[in-house]
Amino acid sequence: MSCRRFEKDVALWVEGDLPPRQARRLEAHLPACPDCQQLVEGLRASQAALKELHAEAVEEDLAAVRLRVLARIRTERPQRRGWAWAYALGASLAVAAAVWVLLPRPSAPPLPPPRMLKPAPVEVARPAPPAAARPRPTRAKPPAAPEPLLVKLYTDDPDVIIYWLIEKTGGE
Amino acid sequence: MGQCSESAGEGAAMLASGGCPEAPDAGLVRDAKAGDLAAFERLMVLHQQRVRVVALRLLGDPADAQDAAQEVFLRLWRHLGRVDERRPLQPWLYRITVNVCRDIGRKRQVSEPLGPVCVTAPDPHVAADRSEQRRILTAAILRLPPKERAALVLRDLEGFSTAEVAHILGSSEATVRSQVSAARLKIRRLIGGVL
Numbered sequence: 001m002s003c004r005r006f007e008k009d010v011a012l013w014v015e016g017d018l019p020p021r022q023a024r025r026l027e028a029h030l031p032a033c034p035d036c037q038q039l040v041e042g043l044r045a046s047q048a049a050l051k052e053l054h055a056e057a058v059e060e061d062l063a064a065v066r067l068r069v070l071a072r073i074r075t076e077r078p079q080r081r082g083w084a085w086a087y088a089l090g091a092s093l094a095v096a097a098a099v100w101v102l103l104p105r106p107s108a109p110p111l112p113p114p115r116m117l118k119p120a121p122v123e124v125a126r127p128a129p130p131a132a133a134r135p136r137p138t139r140a141k142p143p144a145a146p147e148p149l150l151v152k153l154y155t156d157d158p159d160v161i162i163y164w165l166i167e168k169t170g171g172e
Numbered sequence: 173m174g175q176c177s178e179s180a181g182e183g184a185a186m187l188a189s190g191g192c193p194e195a196p197d198a199g200l201v202r203d204a205k206a207g208d209l210a211a212f213e214r215l216m217v218l219h220q221q222r223v224r225v226v227a228l229r230l231l232g233d234p235a236d237a238q239d240a241a242q243e244v245f246l247r248l249w250r251h252l253g254r255v256d257e258r259r260p261l262q263p264w265l266y267r268i269t270v271n272v273c274r275d276i277g278r279k280r281q282v283s284e285p286l287g288p289v290c291v292t293a294p295d296p297h298v299a300a301d302r303s304e305q306r307r308i309l310t311a312a313i314l315r316l317p318p319k320e321r322a323a324l325v326l327r328d329l330e331g332f333s334t335a336e337v338a339h340i341l342g343s344s345e346a347t348v349r350s351q352v353s354a355a356r357l358k359i360r361r362l363i364g365g366v367l
C-alpha cells in the first residue's frame with residue numbers, strides 16, 4: 001500500500017510532528033509516490049475522525065462523581081485531622097500526668113490560700129502594725145481525697161478511645 | 173479557566189505558554205490545601221470533564237471511567253501537599269489519570285478480558301453513519317496497546333504537544349513519537365474501510 005520506508009514518517013508528518021529534516025526528506029519524496037499520497041489521505045481522514053471524537057460530550061452526570069469524592073473526603077478528613085489532635089492531646093496529657101505523679105511533694109498537706117477572717121480594725125491616728133494587717137492563715141482543712149486523673153487517648157479507630165485513670169498516691 | 177478545562181487543545185497551548193490555567197488553579201489549589209472543600213470542588217468542576225473523557229478513551233467502559241475519575245480526584249486531595257500551585261495542575265492530573273486507568277485496566281484484564289471487538293462496519297459496501305463511525309473508532313482505540321493508546325489519546329484527542337505528552341507519560345519525545353506514529357497507522361488500518 002505504501003512505502004514501508006516512509007510509513008512512520010507520514011503518520012507523524014500529517015499532524016506536523018515530524019522533525020524538520022525528516023519532513024523535508026518526505027516532502028521531496030511525496031510527489032513521486034502515489035502510495036504515500038494515498039496513505040496521507042487515509043491518515044488525514046482517520047485523524048479528522050479522531051478529532052471529532054474529542055469533541056464528543058460526556059453525557060453523564062458529572063456531579064455524581066464530585067459528590068462521591070466529597071463524601072469520601074468528609075469521612076476521611078476528621079480522622080486525618082483528628083490524628084494530629086489526638087496525638088498532641090494524648091502526649092500532653094501523658095506528660096502532665098507523669099509530672100503530676102512523679103514530682104516530689106512535701107509530706108504535709110498543702111496549705112490553702114490565705115484568707116482574711118475579719119478585716120483588721122483600722123485606727124485613724126496610728127496605722128495598724130504590719131503584723132496585724134498581715135492575713136493569718138486559717139486552719140488548714142484536711143486534704144480532700146485526690147481525684148484520679150483521666151487521660152484520654154485517641155486511636156486509629158474513631159470508635160476506640162483509651163481512658164487511662166491515674167490514681168494520686170501522694171507523690172512519695 | 174472554564175475555557176481551559178473545556179478545550180484541551182487550548183489548554184495544551186496554554187500549558188506551553190504557562191498562561192491561563194496557572195493563575196486560577198493556583199488560588200484554588202492553595203485554598204484546597206488549607207482544607208477549603210469548596211475550592212477543591214471548584215477544581216473538580218474545572219477538570220473533571222477532561223479527566224472523565226480521557227479515562228473513557230483509555231478504558232472504554234463508562235462505569236470504569238467514572239471510577240477512575242473518582243480515584244483521580246481522591247488522589248489529588250490526598251496528595252495536595254505535593255502539588256506545586258505555581259505550576260498548572262493539568263499535567264499532574266493527566267499523569268494520575270493515566271496511572272489510575274492503567275491500574276484499573278490491569279485488574280480488568282485479569283478478571284474480565286476484553287472480548288473480540290468488531291472494528292469493521294456491518295456491511296463494508298455501506299458507509300457507516302456517524303454514530304457507527306464513533307463506535308468503531310472507539311473500539312479501534314481500545315485495540316491499541318496501552319502505551320500507544322495513552323500517547324494517541326493525549327496527543328491527538330487532548331491536543332497536547334509531543335513534549336507535553338512525554339512529560340505526562342514520563343518518557344522521551346522520541347518514544348512518544350514512535351508510539352503515536354504506530355497508533356495512527358493502526359487506527360487508519362482498523363477504520364479505513366468505514367470512513
